[in-house]
Amino acid sequence: MKPQLSIIIPVVNEASQIAIKLQALQPLRDRCQLLLVDGGSDDNSAKIAKPLVDQVLQSFRGRARQMNCGAAGAQADVLLFLRADTRLPDNAINLILQAVTDGYQWGRFDVSFDNPQPVFRLIAFMMNWRSRLTGIATGDQALFMTRQAFQAVVGFPDIALMEDIAISARLKKLGSPCCLTAKVVTSARRWQQHGILKTILLMWWLRLRYFFGADPRELVASYYRRS
Template identity: 55%
Template structure:
């Protein structure tokens, strides 16, 4: 049975899901050490037609229903959660050990938001290089992606207005908003994310597609236009 949240948990983990029956149990089981330390775990389902919701219920404080769309789901989870700070992770992402203490330490400094370095599971030959380039690019630009487990104070989330209601690049746009408040805390401990996206479409094709989409987004192409060309959009 799901554990009751403390009156005011200091950290809430928000997990948006859509048809993640294959991954959600492993994701939430990995969060149990944080849960028993009083961290609130909030799953936000966007209308799954598999067993995602049933599998998540015993392993989270709350399982919410939301309109489909990763940004909408994350915003709904943040609004319904109780934590003073927030961290957003994908269902195929694993946080590093004692991520709660790492986040707490980072947010006691000048930064009001941050992210972790990322490591892609060794599912293809270029996984290490892709992860390294993601981390390097993020440190140089101050922009984080959802794979890097973006975290922030609730105050920063509110000032930024939450994630923009758009179907793609919501993490890029949120980083832009948060960057106006402070530089990000770039934590070297790594989150681990699944290689399934690269395996499904092929690493080279996926890399080229993502760079092409980001370049066009930076040039002003609408995220709705881009979402129509991206088969993994949530």
């Protein structure tokens, strides 16, 4: 039977937590195809994931390339791009399928963090508000789209950073996103490791540079040098 949804999960070196993350998706396997796309991990991520997904695909490293690889192997007509450190709400599949039935070609969830500190609630509020205002989604918000929409925008642009912003801008030309108020829960580890204020300022600075035409290869170098 053809799956109702293909869930595409790009990973690199997630062995320490991938089993726990994939276990949460097991109840969905009767309706969804789970595709894990490994970008050259050297920590057994693919081996650990293999019994917990329908297929493990190998790709050149780079989130855009990995997600495009997953889309090429997807069987469903609706695609969900899910980061390994993001957890879906319980009714996520029904919400996505209803959005598509209602005529939306793409969309995303509101985001929350797995840390209860007020500062993370504020960051999430600002991310969700900005997304509604601009119609731009981030990868943390679990982007979904029809296969037709994905093909119409020729997939994720093969850039080293900001691929989520770039594809959102393309998808906006097809129609407005469905901004689901149900919340995915994503990890706060990046913010905690590198400092909350430092991470906020870095991401704002990178997005501003991208908006004014900076080469994504330069941005990714700045991201990993400063983060």
